[in-house]
Amino acid sequence: MDPTLTMFISIVATSGVFTTFLCMYTFIKRKEIPGAYTFVIYTATQAIYIFAHAFEMASDSITEVKIWTIFEYVGIGAAPAIGLLIVMQYIGLKLTRRKVIALLLIPAITFIMVITNDYHHFFYKDIYFRENAPFPTTDVVIGQYYIIHGAYIFGCMLAAVVLLLRRWRQTKKAYRLQLATLIMGQFLPMTGAFVYLMGLTPYGIDPVPMILCITSAMYIWSMVSTRMLTVIPIAKDRIFESMREGAVVLDSADRLVDFNGAISSMFPGLTTDMLGLTLDEAWIRLSGTPFPVERTQDGTQEEFVWRDASGNEFFYQTRSSVVLGSSSESIGSLLMLIDVTEQKLLQDQLKQLAYYDGLTKLLNRTEFIRRSKVVLEEDQLGERSTCILLFDIDHFKSINDTYGHDVGDMAIQHVVAIAKRVEADVPGVLIARYGGEEFVIALPSCLLDSAILLAEQIRAQFAAEPITGNHGPITVTASFGLAQATPHAATLEMLLKNADVALYQAKRAGRNRVCVFDQRLEVLINT
Structure with a gap:
């Protein structure tokens, strides 16, 4: 055998070994590799093509060449289409059964045409040994279907390269080396196939099997260095980004x-x-x-x-x-x-509905009682004074009946805005809407004298700051009842009851005043 031919056959056989290794490795790691079985079929068809080509190059007769050519087209017909399928899976394109069948239809027809070529000569009209070659090489006179086959395999490889190139910008830099490997794995055989189909190779030698030696080596290197097969970065990136x-x-x-x-x-x-x-x-x-x-x-x-x-x-x-x-x-x-954020805002809204009054944004009665019990217990443990102040807008029904409920709501919001000024003077103060026009203030760690002073300040500000609106200035006043926690009024319920008694006395005394429940004398003191 000619030494040059021996060298070419050795290179082709080495390519076949590399490709077989890829096939076996993928099968062993199939549980770790997405689309592993497709890649196994891809590399298997390539290996069949490569080894059949090596046997064809070593053949001594046209009959042997024809036999090995049939084996070659098991791979050369299907591999480009399967390679395109792998790329489509790799970039996350959805593959239906119809698409797969459509891609493999031409390769199936090609294989049938090669097997039956002696009966119709549509694939190649003649196959012969070149006379002027330094070693035995074969050439063919192409038939009509050969052109269809050549255009199809070139088109599949070109489509695979284009699809991968379109993903270049969307692929993070860390994964572009893997992507470049895949691109070259499709581009180099495509270039070799194009050169071969154009008849530009020396002595008509098919360069694709030898090029596959390079691409197989690239894939093996990429498996070791970038784990290309165990993680598909573009498919991962698609899921990751979505x-x-x-x-x-x-x-x-x-x-x-x-x-x-x-x-x-x-x-x-x-x-x-x-x-x-x-x-x-x-x-x-x-x-x-x-x-x-x-x-x-x-x-x-x-x-x-x-x-x-x-x-x-x-x-x-x-x-x-x-x-x-x-x-x-x-x-x-x-x-x-x-x-x-949306769930948090919804929780806040539900909390607002559960704990706060919708009109005034103050604590509602239920939440006020819950929190005030905690405040009272803490003050009792620390031997500190706790005061409760109840107040009620004077003649509120008259405001509603005379000016309308919208002005009544304004009156409520007006007194609330003034009452909330106490928050700056008493840390931890609790203010709530206790009823329709009735409000309550819990003053933790507050002595009775200080509570009386605060109540008088609030009452005076109500009277001094009328509501301004379309109906002219409207003076709003309120009556106040104040109680202090003592051993005789140690519970919140008793404290609220005493404040309510004081509030009732303030109303009976003419309204717009503060009354204090004196637990020592069990009488009310009108301030």
Whole structure:
């Protein structure tokens, strides 16, 4: 055998060995590789094509060449179409059964045409050994269907390259090396096939089997260095980017490795320039402080508040989980951030409805009683004084009947605005709407004399600040009943009852005044 021919056959056989290794490796790792069976079929058909071509080159007769040509077209007809299927799966395109059948229809027809070529000569009209070649090489006179076949396999490889190139910008830099490997894995055989179909190769030698030696070596290198087959980065990226929740991938040193588009929308200042920084370092750049949540690896949910550049508040729930390597060792973590702003606002609205009065935004009666009991217990334990002040708008029904309910609502809001001024003077004060036009104030750690002074200030401000509206100034006054917790009035219920008795006395005494329930003398003192 000619040494040059031996060299070519050796290169082709080496290519076949590499491709067979790819096929076997993919099958062994099939549970870890998305679309593994498609890749197994792809590399198997390539291996059949390559080894059949090597046997064809070593053949001594046209009969042997024809036999090995049939085996060649098991692979050469199907491999480009299957390669296109792999690329479509890789970029996340949905493949229906009809699409798969349509892609494999021409290869199936091609195989039938090659097997039956001696009866119709539509694929190639003649096959012969070249006379002027330094070693035995075959050539063919192409038939009509050969042109269809050639255009189809070239079109499949070109389509695969175009689809991968279109994903280039959408692929993160960390994964572009894998993408480039796939692109070259399709582009190089396509170029070789084009050169061969154009009849530009020396002595009509098909360069594709030898080129597949290069592409197989590239795939093997990519498997080892970038784990191309165990993780499909573009498919992962598609899922990663389509997630509504924000996702941040951290390595074992808590450094930023990756994050998805949802995170970029939540925190526009977080850019790819921060990859490699620790989470705290990146957060300091964003907000001036480290990451606000202490993360655990047990899936515990925590919440934090984020304020954007416009001062808008957003609430995020975080959940962290361990990312395990192939040997179940921890190689990093995944931090999920879920926007719960709407749920938080809804909770606040429900809380507002449950705990607060709709018109005044004060505590409602039920919540006031619950909180006041806690205040009273704390003051009793600390031997401090607690006072309760009840007040009622004077002649409120007359205001409603004379001016309408809208003015009545204005009157309620007016007295509330004045009463809330006491919050600046008494820490921990509780103010609530006790009834329709009746209000209550709990004054923790407040002596009776101070409570009387505050009540008089509020009463005087009511009388001095009339409502201004379309009906002219309307003076609103109120009657006040004040009680202090004592050993005889140790419960909130008794304290409220005593304040109510004092309020009733204020009304009987002519309204617009403060009355104090004196528990020592069991009489009311009119102030």
